Amino acid sequence: MTSPSSARNGLTNPLPLAGAGDPTRASSAQPKIVIENLSVQYDDGTESLRNISLSIPANKITVLFGPAGGGKSTLLRALNRLNDLVDGVRVTGKIYLDGEDITGPEVNAVALRRRVGMVFAQPVPLPMTVRQNVTYGLELAGVRQSWKKEEALEKSLRAAAIWDEVHDRLDAPAASLSGGQQQRLCLARVLALEPEVVLLDEPTSGLDPISTAKVEDSLHVIKRDYTIVIVPHSVQQGARLADHAAFFLQGELIEHGAGQELFVTPKHKKTEDYVTGRFG
Amino acid sequence: MSRQLTQRLVFTLLTVAVVLTTLPIFIVVGYIAVIGAPAISGEFLSAMPRDGMRAGGIWPAIVGTLYLTLGTGLIAVPLGIAAAIYLSEYAKDNRLTRAIRIAIINLAGIPSVVYGLFGLGLFVLFLRFGTSIVAGCLTLSIMTLPVIISTAEEALRAVPQSFRVVSISLGGTKWQTIRRVVLPEALPGILTGVILGLERAAGETAPILFTAAAFFLPRLPGTLFDATMALPYHLFVISTQVPGMPLQIQYGTALVLLTFVLSMNLIATLIRSRARARRQW
Numbered sequence: 307m308t309s310p311s312s313a314r315n316g317l318t319n320p321l322p323l324a325g326a327g328d329p330t331r332a333s334s335a336q337p338k339i340v341i342e343n344l345s346v347q348y349d350d351g352t353e354s355l356r357n358i359s360l361s362i363p364a365n366k367i368t369v370l371f372g373p374a375g376g377g378k379s380t381l382l383r384a385l386n387r388l389n390d391l392v393d394g395v396r397v398t399g400k401i402y403l404d405g406e407d408i409t410g411p412e413v414n415a416v417a418l419r420r421r422v423g424m425v426f427a428q429p430v431p432l433p434m435t436v437r438q439n440v441t442y443g444l445e446l447a448g449v450r451q452s453w454k455k456e457e458a459l460e461k462s463l464r465a466a467a468i469w470d471e472v473h474d475r476l477d478a479p480a481a482s483l484s485g486g487q488q489q490r491l492c493l494a495r496v497l498a499l500e501p502e503v504v505l506l507d508e509p510t511s512g513l514d515p516i517s518t519a520k521v522e523d524s525l526h527v528i529k530r531d532y533t534i535v536i537v538p539h540s541v542q543q544g545a546r547l548a549d550h551a552a553f554f555l556q557g558e559l560i561e562h563g564a565g566q567e568l569f570v571t572p573k574h575k576k577t578e579d580y581v582t583g584r585f586g
Numbered sequence: 587m588s589r590q591l592t593q594r595l596v597f598t599l600l601t602v603a604v605v606l607t608t609l610p611i612f613i614v615v616g617y618i619a620v621i622g623a624p625a626i627s628g629e630f631l632s633a634m635p636r637d638g639m640r641a642g643g644i645w646p647a648i649v650g651t652l653y654l655t656l657g658t659g660l661i662a663v664p665l666g667i668a669a670a671i672y673l674s675e676y677a678k679d680n681r682l683t684r685a686i687r688i689a690i691i692n693l694a695g696i697p698s699v700v701y702g703l704f705g706l707g708l709f710v711l712f713l714r715f716g717t718s719i720v721a722g723c724l725t726l727s728i729m730t731l732p733v734i735i736s737t738a739e740e741a742l743r744a745v746p747q748s749f750r751v752v753s754i755s756l757g758g759t760k761w762q763t764i765r766r767v768v769l770p771e772a773l774p775g776i777l778t779g780v781i782l783g784l785e786r787a788a789g790e791t792a793p794i795l796f797t798a799a800a801f802f803l804p805r806l807p808g809t810l811f812d813a814t815m816a817l818p819y820h821l822f823v824i825s826t827q828v829p830g831m832p833l834q835i836q837y838g839t840a841l842v843l844l845t846f847v848l849s850m851n852l853i854a855t856l857i858r859s860r861a862r863a864r865r866q867w
Binding site for chain 2: 428
């Protein structure tokens with residue numbers, strides 16, 4: 307197993323740029339994302355995240371969980387710079403993706419978002435056909451060859467476990483799909499860009515159990531190729547998915563570590579109370 | 587009074603109100619159609635006026651109105667949509683933006699004759715365009731812009747914010763998002779505003795009175811710097827300035843103008859209802 311040992315003590319995370327020159331850190335366990343002292347504040351003085359340090363391992367599912375308002379979504383939005391779209395948000399601290407700082411104003415946020423895709427809580431199919439929804443990101447990126455788009459279309463729809471349901475209606479309006487299908491379409495739309503990281507913010511909160519299972523199954527399969535960070539819609543879902551987990555409470559990171567550890571034998575009292583359903 | 591009776595009384599009053607408001611429209615349109623229709627003929631629609639405009643056709647006025655409407659569209663539509671995109675998508679919500687918005691709303695309320703005077707001062711005299719199609723189009727554009735900007739901005743704002751966030755999160759730039767998602771979604775609403783604005787431009791007399799319109803011009807305008815006849819002004823002239831004018835010609839002219847404006851209205855309605863049907867997919 308990889309990360310827990312390096313990821314547990316968040317305050318002494320390896321400096322990502324030192325990876326090659328630091329022999330004490332095994333490069334095989336190099337985390338995909340390293341977050342250092344991240345705080346997010348709003349103009350009105352409220353704080354959404356307080357001094358978070360966390361490593362996110364590559365090709366694993368990292369679950370961010372905790373009660374509502376804990377800052378999980380804010381953290382996801384920091385990872386692909388969607389907070390930029392909101393006025394009056396101040397982000398301090400550093401986030402490294404493969405050792406490269408992605409928080410500075412000089413970072414090309416548009417290019418970053420192609421590497422770090424996101425699936426939202428509410429499925430939002432764009433007002434186009436199924437096919438156009440999936441190839442939209444590729445077209446934005448300037449991909450013109452139709453064979454490339456076709457290839458990505460089938461591949462990503464298959465990866466999101468929705469190909470069998472939509473392959474004969476690719477030119478139907480995306481809004482005509484059911485809610486569960488729409489959400490898997492949204493996942494396929496992100497996968498079509500072949501990002502390195504996939505962020506999911508309560509992706510199954512509006513879905514029925516069968517659709518939820520399909521999404522979860524597909525996450526287990528695609529983590530081979532992607533680093534996945536998910537805010538689950540329930541503790542149970544978090545426990546089902548987590549290779550690695552982090553518990554957030556009121557803007558603070560209480561505890562993080564291997565999924566089994568956090569959900570079965572949490573060290574912190576607050577984590578235990580939440581996991582066992584005593585609050586939340 | 588029993589509640590039943592009140593109910594019936596209110597219902598009757600509301601019905602009367604609807605009838606009173608719609609009846610005049612039907613009467614006006616019907617009256618103009620009945621009296622004007624006999625005047626409509628191939629010659630009327632395609633010939634020059636004769637005998638001091640008491641006979642012949644209204645061809646130069648029709649062409650003039652087409653030129654003025656088209657020219658106004660060419661100026662006001664791109665400018666208005668661009669301004670609306672700026673206000674809706676780029677402008678920060680600050681004092682300056684609010685002031686601009688208030689100014690636009692107020693511009694829409696200015697009487698059209700004031701625009702006419704302004705056009706006379708700026709375009710005709712100061713810029714020396716003379717009484718010309720250019721001066722008329724520019725004046726009508728200024729009058730039409732507020733309508734186009736505010737309806738287009740409203741249409742843009744009606745596009746769900748989530749579409750924008752999704753497009754940005756898929757690696758879109760702001761402009762790609764606007765061009766590929768926001769504008770296509772807002773287009774029917776924008777077109778409705780554009781047509782309603784141009785319809786007003788086509789029917790107005792006052793703004794072109796001092797800037798573009800010729801009392802009588804027995805030929806078509808040759809350049810953009812020529813004056814032109816136009817339907818609304820022609821109607822004003824033959825109704826008030828020429829003695830012994832056959833009623834038929836006046837009403838025939840009114841009917842042509844009315845048809846022109848109403849068919850633009852019809853197109854706007856069609857666009858809107860088609861967009862609404864499409865939205866339900």
